[in-house]
Amino acid sequence: MLILMLALACPARAESRDYVRLHVVAAGDSAPAQALKLRVRDAVLSRARALLEDVGDADAAWKVVNDNLDALEAAARTVAPDARCELGVFPFPERVYGGTRVPAGDYRALRVVIGAGRGHNWWCVLYPTLCYPEAWVEGDGALYSSAWRWLRSLFGGEKK
Numbered sequence: 720m721l722i723l724m725l726a727l728a729c730p731a732r733a734e735s736r737d738y739v740r741l742h743v744v745a746a747g748d749s750a751p752a753q754a755l756k757l758r759v760r761d762a763v764l765s766r767a768r769a770l771l772e773d774v775g776d777a778d779a780a781w782k783v784v785n786d787n788l789d790a791l792e793a794a795a796r797t798v799a800p801d802a803r804c805e806l807g808v809f810p811f812p813e814r815v816y817g818g819t820r821v822p823a824g825d826y827r828a829l830r831v832v833i834g835a836g837r838g839h840n841w842w843c844v845l846y847p848t849l850c851y852p853e854a855w856v857e858g859d860g861a862l863y864s865s866a867w868r869w870l871r872s873l874f875g876g877e878k879k
Contacts, residue, residue: 735826745840763831764850766790792831
């Protein structure tokens, strides 16, 4: 029981291939530039959420993001006409999203750069949907950890 409690208390770690990340870079560090970055983030997340709604794994999510790059960039440009989107493998720092520890490393990602891209960053995980705080409250974001899936399978829960 103690091991089970410790496993549940520690944030889960996963492989970089389990994720598709999002990185939004502001034009600068002024208050207006940072506010614009967050509005661009919201527009891109809204579009990405609709596109990724029924995706079952990170590889499928990556394909959807690649196939819809123009639509994601159009969403960013509705807020910031000088925004541009790029796809690639980029370095990310370690972060914890609602109990899931995402280690530092190189991840497949959609990067949105606004203007000169010299401002502070904002980043999260597009797949699984760890960008959405309401998912943490409802529990969906935590369900993507391999430990949680394993524990659920032991007790008759749905396997993913």
